[in-house]
Amino acid sequence: MFEKKVGRWWAVALAEAVKGDKALAVTCEGEQLALFRNDAGGVFALEDRCPHRRVPLSPGPVKANGLQCPYHGWTFDGASGVCADIPNLRRDEKVPARYAARAFPAIECNGFIHVWHGEGRPHGELPCFGYQAFGPERKGVAVVGLALHDYLDMMLDGPECLLRFPGVQITDFFLGDPRRQGRHLVLDRGAVWTGKGPGPAFVRDYPLWLRTRVPLDGGDIQVELMTSDEVLLVSIVIAASANRRGTTSLCWRGFQRRNPVAGTSLKWRVRQAIGMTLFDVFGAVDGRAVAAVEVAPSIERHAFVVASTSPNPPTFLKKSAA
Ligand code: FES
Structure with a gap:
């Protein structure tokens, strides 16, 4: 049954x-x-x-x-x-x-x-309804050795374990608190160009933002790399769903901006000009890297999930989920 x-x-x-x-x-x-x-x-x-x-x-x-x-x-x-x-x-x-x-x-x-x-008649917006490629597109499929809820948590706590942008270092500096948008939790974090300027610990104004939208339920993740002026460089939709034995199926597609953007690194612009890939979604995860990541913003995700599924959520969760 x-x-x-x-x-x-x-x-x-x-x-x-x-x-x-x-x-x-x-x-x-x-x-x-x-x-x-x-x-x-x-x-x-x-x-x-x-x-x-x-x-x-x-x-x-x-x-x-x-x-x-x-x-x-x-x-x-x-x-x-x-x-x-x-x-x-x-x-x-x-x-x-x-x-x-x-x-x-x-x-x-x-x-x-x-x-x-699941139960009920089909209704509601399709998870990938908003995706449109405005530049060279890449796509892929994989089964990764993380359970779905762990994969979603890791996208908030340590996205560098799940994807990469050549020449870009994703940092642990958050540009504000996680915020709820519909049925997603959205988090912006700073990123820097590798080999350019001081290390991430000494940066005050991050030249790049990584925005992750992680679902409270379901499996549609959206990732955007943008400049601090919110000019989009890369946009990816990762559809994740629970596979068997604690693994997760992924299918993803994303695109990179075609035109050069002021303020991007020379390496980035060269890659862009010759059509090299500017992003990758890992089909295998490094268990040691995952284990080393601190549990941080995913705590907020769990709080929102409890608030939205419990018939009697604690008062502070009712307030934050509104
Ligand atoms: S028709 Fe007999 S097993 Fe499918």
Whole structure:
């Protein structure tokens, strides 16, 4: 019996990874799904488990009427999960309606496949609704050896363990307190150009800001590197969801500014001019680096999560979550 969870949209795959006559196996909230498209490009998500003999559906071929199980060849409709075809049935035999795979609402938006997972009818904004690339784009997928809540916490406490910007040092100096924006906690921290000026401990006005937006629930993380004038240099959306055994699935895409910006380092501008990458999201995390990071702003995230989920939150949390 599966645990009932509050429903919400999750971004679970890059749109271009779901193509052709093969399904894509992904994991969302610990549940295995098979994603596939029909001829018209519509995207569908079924539980990656045949209701007949429980084998994975994702290795099976995509047919005109749905996804076909690789074992006995039953075919399941993508929208409803209903079994649309069983080979060798006589003309007068009907497919029993109870032979159905679990279907999940799925939508493509801004280069991500979103799936509704949990209870209730789909509603609300898609996590990657706001993403648009205004410059050279990069993307990637990975499964990292951190549980989802640890990954979200680390994005607040030690983002340098999870991503990097060549020639930029991310510091532990916060430019204000974490603040709530909708269902995200937003934190700005200072960053400096490496090899330029005094070390970060002696800097008063940070030339760069790293803004991280970490969800209180769900898995859509937004990261922006900008100048102190808030001119955007890099913007990344990282969609994270719980995989099995305490790991986290990531799919991300981001873009870097095309035009040079005053005040950026020479190294940065050269990289920009010759089209070299200006950001990276790690597909593997260094456990020792993670262990060395102090628990800091993520405490605020936990406080907001408690405040927003508890029926009787403490008074101080009610106030701060307003
Ligand atoms: S196991 Fe899938 S059709 Fe039999």
